[in-house]
Amino acid sequence: MASNAAVPFWRAAGMTYITYSNICANLVRNCLKEPHKSEALTREKVHFSVSKWADGKPQKPTIRSDTPEE
Amino acid sequence: MAMAALKREGKRFAPLIAPNRINTLRSSLAPSEEQAPFGLRTISTQVVRNRMKSVKSIQKITKAMKMVAASKLRAIQVKAENSRGLWQPFTALLGDTPSVDVKKNVIVTISSDKGLCGGINSTSVKTSKAMHKLNSGPDKENKYVVLGEKAKVQLIRDSRKDIEISITELQKYPLNYTQVSVLADDVLKNVEFDALRIVFNKFHSVVSFMPTIATVLSPEMVEREAEAGGMLGNLDSYEIEGGETKSEILQNLGEFQFSCVMFNAVLENACSEQGARMSAMDSSSRNAGEMLDRLTLSYNRTRQASITTELIEIISGASALTG
Numbered sequence: 001m002a003s004n005a006a007v008p009f010w011r012a013a014g015m016t017y018i019t020y021s022n023i024c025a026n027l028v029r030n031c032l033k034e035p036h037k038s039e040a041l042t043r044e045k046v047h048f049s050v051s052k053w054a055d056g057k058p059q060k061p062t063i064r065s066d067t068p069e070e
Numbered sequence: 071m072a073m074a075a076l077k078r079e080g081k082r083f084a085p086l087i088a089p090n091r092i093n094t095l096r097s098s099l100a101p102s103e104e105q106a107p108f109g110l111r112t113i114s115t116q117v118v119r120n121r122m123k124s125v126k127s128i129q130k131i132t133k134a135m136k137m138v139a140a141s142k143l144r145a146i147q148v149k150a151e152n153s154r155g156l157w158q159p160f161t162a163l164l165g166d167t168p169s170v171d172v173k174k175n176v177i178v179t180i181s182s183d184k185g186l187c188g189g190i191n192s193t194s195v196k197t198s199k200a201m202h203k204l205n206s207g208p209d210k211e212n213k214y215v216v217l218g219e220k221a222k223v224q225l226i227r228d229s230r231k232d233i234e235i236s237i238t239e240l241q242k243y244p245l246n247y248t249q250v251s252v253l254a255d256d257v258l259k260n261v262e263f264d265a266l267r268i269v270f271n272k273f274h275s276v277v278s279f280m281p282t283i284a285t286v287l288s289p290e291m292v293e294r295e296a297e298a299g300g301m302l303g304n305l306d307s308y309e310i311e312g313g314e315t316k317s318e319i320l321q322n323l324g325e326f327q328f329s330c331v332m333f334n335a336v337l338e339n340a341c342s343e344q345g346a347r348m349s350a351m352d353s354s355s356r357n358a359g360e361m362l363d364r365l366t367l368s369y370n371r372t373r374q375a376s377i378t379t380e381l382i383e384i385i386s387g388a389s390a391l392t393g
Contacts, residue, residue: 008318016258016259017326018251018326021326022248022252025248043247043248045248046243046252047239047242047249048253050235050237050253052234053233053235056233058236064252
């Protein structure tokens with residue numbers, strides 16, 4: 001039927017389901033009240049360093065830090 | 071005449087032996103244990119004493135590392151056990167098919183960044199290489215995604231060309247789902263795959279870590295396997311609500327499954343790392359204690375031998391003079 005046109009808005013924008021659910025989770029965490037809110041926000045810290053490889057050589061690593069929803 | 075002079079020299083030198091020990095400090099790095107100005111006989115205990123001091127401090131350090139690893143293990147074990155509930159529904163729904171035959175295989179190897187944790191990183195790498203060999207064929211492709219420094223170093227040696235992405239510094243902050251899911255997202259966007267094999271050490275108990283492989287299929291593969299029957303064939307008996315189609319849902323589920331399985335795998339590997347470090351540091355402290363015992367024995371023996379030698383010299387010198 002409408003199997004081609006029924007792509008949800010976020011997938012059309014290039015996000016994966018994981019990114020979508022992370023954004024929703026962040027919104028929910030921001031709705032909490034104060035003591036729980038800061039605790040919950042500490043559970044969102046992101047830090048790692050990625051480097052892609054080409055031909056057996058690593059390229060410059062990029063650090064993804066503190067951007068929980070990309 | 072000369073003999074008498076020599077014996078007198080012996081008597082005069084005897085009380086100087088103790089302060090002369092300071093001379094031995096200068097050459098304590100020499101391999102032989104006997105060093106002395108000409109005419110003097112003494113055996114140095116300084117070398118043994120230095121070794122004893124360093125072994126004792128190593129023992130203290132490894133004991134402290136064991137305590138630290140034990141406390142970290144307690145904290146992260148709770149998280150790992152709670153995260154097991156995330157992927158179990160997926161296995162119940164989609165089944166776990168390690169024997170699936172695919173063209174593009176991506177092996178995600180999870181290891182630690184820090185060392186001194188026993189053999190777990192080597193077993194992960196061995197399992198990944200075995201997986202690679204198992205899946206090699208005429209038009210099959212195997213790529214690695216490496217998490218952690220230790221596996222990267224080992225895989226660089228003979229599989230440089232097959233590494234796609236390497237990720238390090240993962241444990242700077244305590245592990246949480248958001249971090250792992252961003253990582254999973256990165257992998258999904260940059261790597262093409264038909265099946266993902268995640269290799270990690272599953273934490274069964276403080277002394278037992280089993281290398282495990284978890285398989286996540288891409289949505290197209292799931293459709294293909296669904297036609298082949300088995301657990302996945304039952305997917306059609308589920309009713310789909312909302313405006314999405316089955317392939318849509320399978321794609322969402324596939325991504326989410328990857329993220330959940332990665333989360334659990336990273337946590338279990340971290341637990342295994344701390345447990346392995348605990349047991350490695352424990353055996354290291356025990357070995358240091360044994361070494362210390364042996365060194366103490368040899369130190370006492372050397373000390374007593376040198377005292378006896380001095381006494382013999384003094385007494386024989388004295389008796390030579392009086393007799």
